[in-house]
Amino acid sequence: DIVMTQSPLSLPVTPGEPASISCRSSQSLQRNGYYYLDWYLQKPGRSPQLLIYLASHRAAGVPDRISGSGSGTDFTLKISRVEAEDVGVYYCVQALQTPPWTFGQGTKVEIK
Amino acid sequence: QVQLLQSGAEVKKPGASVKVSCKASGYIFTDFSMHWVRQAPGQRLEWLGWINTANDFTRYSQNFQGRLTITRDTSATTVYLELSSLRSEDTAMFYCARATIGDNGYQHLDNWGQGTLVTVSS
Numbered sequence: 005d006i007v008m009t010q011s012p013l014s015l016p017v018t019p020g021e022p023a024s025i026s027c028r029s030s031q032s033l034q035r036n037g038y039y040y041l042d043w044y045l046q047k048p049g050r051s052p053q054l055l056i057y058l059a060s061h062r063a064a065g066v067p068d069r070i071s072g073s074g075s076g077t078d079f080t081l082k083i084s085r086v087e088a089e090d091v092g093v094y095y096c097v098q099a100l101q102t103p104p105w106t107f108g109q110g111t112k113v114e115i116k
Numbered sequence: 117q118v119q120l121l122q123s124g125a126e127v128k129k130p131g132a133s134v135k136v137s138c139k140a141s142g143y144i145f146t147d148f149s150m151h152w153v154r155q156a157p158g159q160r161l162e163w164l165g166w167i168n169t170a171n172d173f174t175r176y177s178q179n180f181q182g183r184l185t186i187t188r189d190t191s192a193t194t195v196y197l198e199l200s201s202l203r204s205e206d207t208a209m210f211y212c213a214r215a216t217i218g219d220n221g222y223q224h225l226d227n228w229g230q231g232t233l234v235t236v237s238s
Contacts, residue, residue, distance in 0.1 A: 035220060042224045044161075051211055051228040052153075052161065063226065095161055099222055104177045105151075105163040 006031050006098045010108035016116045017090075023083045025111045027096035032076045033059075040100035041079050043072055046110075047092040055094075056081065091115055118142040120212050120229035127235045133200040136232045138212030145193040146170040149215045151225055152186060152197045154208040162208075166215070166223075167195060202236045209233050 007030040017023045033040045039059035044052040054063040056072035059079055069084040083090055093110040123137040138150065151166040165176035167186045176184050185198045195212060210232045213225035 038222070040222060044225070046161075051231055052213075052225075053228065054224060054226050057224040058222070097161070097163075099224060102221075102223075103163070103165070103175045104179075107161040107163070109160050 005104060006033075006101050006106050008096055008098055008106050008108040010094075010096060010111050013109060013111055015111055015113045017083075017086045017113055018116050019087060020085050023086050023090075023113065025081045025094050025096075025113075027074075027079045027081070027108050029077045029079075029098050031101070033079075033098055033100045034076065035100060039075060039079070040098060041072075041074065042097050042099055043081050044095045044097065045090075045092050046095065047089075050092075052095065086113075086115075088115060118214065118227045120214060120227055122210075122212060122229040122232045125233040125235070127237065128202050130203055130236055130238055132202050132236075133198060134202060134234050135196055135198045136210050136212075136234070138195045138197075138229050140193045140195070140214065143214075145190060149217055149223060150186075150188070150195040151213045151215055151223075152210060153213055153225070154210045156205070156208040159208075164197070164210075168217070169195065199234075202234075204236050207234065207236045 009028045011026045041059045043056040046052040060072045093112050095110050096108040119141045121139045146169050152164040165186050167174045169188050183200050188195045212229040214227040215223040
């Protein structure tokens with residue numbers, strides 16, 4: 005199975021400041037010009053919600069201050085200006101070699 | 117709007133089975149597959165399995181082979197997860213999640229149920 009590793013695991017942030025989360029896969033996630041890497045956010049007490057699919061495509065309703073990038077085995081989720089509603093646990097997941105879909109450990113973002 | 121409504125919390129004894137339902141509405145049921153994901157306390161999300169609601173094809177995580185069954189009832193637009201031989205480590209929140217099957221079999225989970233807490237305790 006492909007192993008997904010996120011860093012950092014905890015990220016205190018200041019509102020208005022940028023934030024960045026890294027996700028690394030044990031194998032390249034590229035196929036046919038796409039990277040099979042998605043990002044989800046689980047807000048406190050809520051179900052996960054899709055943020056980014058295929059590494060860089062924003063899901064419906066996701067603000068453009070949230071973006072995804074990367075290639076091969078290294079991917080990044082960036083928030084250009086953190087807002088209070090961005091707190092929660094962010095997960096990356098690989099969708100290339102399935103089953104299974106495998107998730108990273110999660111990165112907990114909280115306001116300083 | 118898309119809604120995935122899951123059944124209520126369950127408390128089971130070790131060795132028992134549990135069946136969780138996920139009622140879909142707001143879209144054409146057979147146009148999307150359904151996945152199940154669980155989250156044990158303090159742990160990362162763990163993918164369990166999926167069903168193609170159009171043709172009943174299923175795939176499961178090898179970690180649950182033989183214990184996990186996913187079924188669907190198209191007339192009721194409902195998907196079910198049944199997990200048998202429960203142990204304390206199965207205590208978790210279970211989520212259903214809708215997915216689109218794209219090119220090359222790529223799927224992402226674009227809508228999630230509210231979760232069902234399953235507690236396994238003697």
